[in-house]
Amino acid sequence: MKKILIVGTVAYDDIETNKGNSGKILGGAGTYIALACSHFNSKTSVVSVVGGDFDKKHLELLENKGIDTSPIEIVSEGKTFYWKGKYHKDWNKRDTLATELNVLADFNPIVPKEFKESKIVVLGNLHPIVQGAVLDQLSKTPEYIILDTMNFWMDTALLELQKIIARVDIIVINDDEAMQLSGKESLFAAAEKILKLGPKYVVIKKGEHGSMLFGDGQFFVTPAYPVKEVIDPTGAGDTFAGGFGGYLSEQDELSFENLKNAIIFGTVMASFCVESFGTSSMETLKKEEVLDRLRNFKKFTTYSL
Amino acid sequence: MKKILIVGTVAYDDIETNKGNSGKILGGAGTYIALACSHFNSKTSVVSVVGGDFDKKHLELLENKGIDTSPIEIVSEGKTFYWKGKYHKDWNKRDTLATELNVLADFNPIVPKEFKESKIVVLGNLHPIVQGAVLDQLSKTPEYIILDTMNFWMDTALLELQKIIARVDIIVINDDEAMQLSGKESLFAAAEKILKLGPKYVVIKKGEHGSMLFGDGQFFVTPAYPVKEVIDPTGAGDTFAGGFGGYLSEQDELSFENLKNAIIFGTVMASFCVESFGTSSMETLKKEEVLDRLRNFKKFTTYSL
Secondary structure (H helix, E strand, C coil), rough: CCCEEECCCEEEEEEEEEEEEEEEEECCCHHHHHHHHHCCCEEEEEEEECCCCCCCHHHHHHHHCCCCCCCCEECCCCCCCCEEEEEEECCCEEEEEEEEEEHHHHCCCCCCHHCCCCCCCEEEECCCCHHHHHHCCCCCCCEEEEECCCCCHHHCCCCHHHHHHHHCCCEEEHHHHHHHHHHCHHHHHHHHHHHHCCCCCCCCCCHHHHHHECCCEEEECCCCCCCCCCCCCCCCCHHHHHHHHHHHHCCCCHHHEEEEEHHHHHHHHHHHHHHCCHHHHHHEEEEEEHHHHHHHHHHCCCCCC | CCEEEEEECCCEEEEECCEEEEEEEEEEEEHHHHHHHHHHEEEEEEEEEEECCCCCHHCCCHHCCCCCCEEEEECCCCCCCEEEEECCCCCEEEEEEEEEEEHHHHHCCCCCHCCCCCCCCEEECCCHHHHHHHHHHHHCCCCEEEECHHHHHHHHHHHHHHHHHHHCEEEEEEEHHHHHCCCCCCCHHHHHHHHHCCCEEEECCCCHEEEEECCCCCCECCCCCCCCCCCCCCCCCHHHHHHHHHHHHHHCCCCCHHHHHHHHHHHHHHHHHHHCCCHHHHHHCCCHHHHHHHHHHHHHHHCCC
């Protein structure tokens, strides 16, 4: 069984969408990635930091999914990272109403000895320096490293971001962010330029419009899984990355064919995530439901020509 | 060989995009639909109207593609329908700078006797009353009728539009227009409501994000063909409808499986259309290029899971 090392926020969110208000709930990129990864036959652990206010039941929730939370540092005198946001009717737009970094401000990630040889590393959206600090602690080159990031780091830490991009195998990024990072106006041109920064593969996420894969001189595109009612898109991208990385962890090699399938898994996992506020649908998701939706997706996207 | 009867504008356009300015060029829904249809093994004819200013070489161009232009009425004392528009950087938005209806204002479509028994009818975007007048002249129920329309008729002739929708088998419509027509906020809910208006199938076009097919209690979704550089999106929807109808005309039955393949053909045909101003790429397109791109598309969208 391969080890997957995830680094990412474990946080509290407060989310408003046109479907309602979540109140203070469990969130964070590390949480979503780990919950998605936990459906695969690998050993998942999360490096993160929380405050003394972090509810033990949330750690138990992750542990009960087989996720090793021992690398989550608890700063008892501190408070957990908190984000409050409001989505527009157009799900692609959101306003941040509050960001309290709290314990995240001084986060110095420690990779426990038993995870220094992890086969797969998923760097969730965090400061590129923190992401790099995790890689620096590995004692063996992983089979592959997956990086997620966002426009905030392009605005505030571009050089550090470029450095970390050069060290990873696969970058997973939004369409708008791909264009910002590359300065290009088409996703093809953007992917081409990002590939030159170092990664072997670029995955561009287009939200409700699906995603694209570039690398090896090849190309793949898929629609999103059709969701009848979106309740809250928070964590969809992280869940996608988790399903993507989780599927890959079960495969023997990092081939384009496997990456395509990984994208389909990520796509299907993300469709569950958006159907409820926060992590709630991901907390109760069964592998059989994932496989059911996978069969549907195949039917929805296959033609005989 | 089946007969395809198209009704739609044959027009002059003047188009500005961020890639340049077309000047006055051949355009019109009927033109684009017919050019796409002409690649299939069917007998295509266009019912339309032009003015005395319409250049004979443009009729010859269509005739040279095997398109029967005899049902295009020439009003020698009138002027051809003219549209001038400017696209935003976001291709989905455009401003109409000028619309001169000219001979279209009094268009009274006449279906010649030899086309009254056409097997396939494609009603291009026109006033719903004009579309209905074409159906009224048919002497035999066609195998199927495909309808294209736009928001303009929802704003100005909703009742007539609903009446014509009830008479067709397949409606092809944009995502925004589907939501406007149905008053629904999701494309699933929109399609469900539009199906209740009468058609057996609804095709929702999402521009660069592909298209969806609803009907028979089934669902299909496909991305768009990836185009490296869009020059002018004018006519892409009509070309899609033409490729869609053309492919169907070669099939024995109106099954969901055939409709899926028809959407793939429409998708591929539309990708050529947007790569040049106006009809120019469609004027020189070879069937072999279509089949090449079809093979590529299959590669871009197929996964082994």
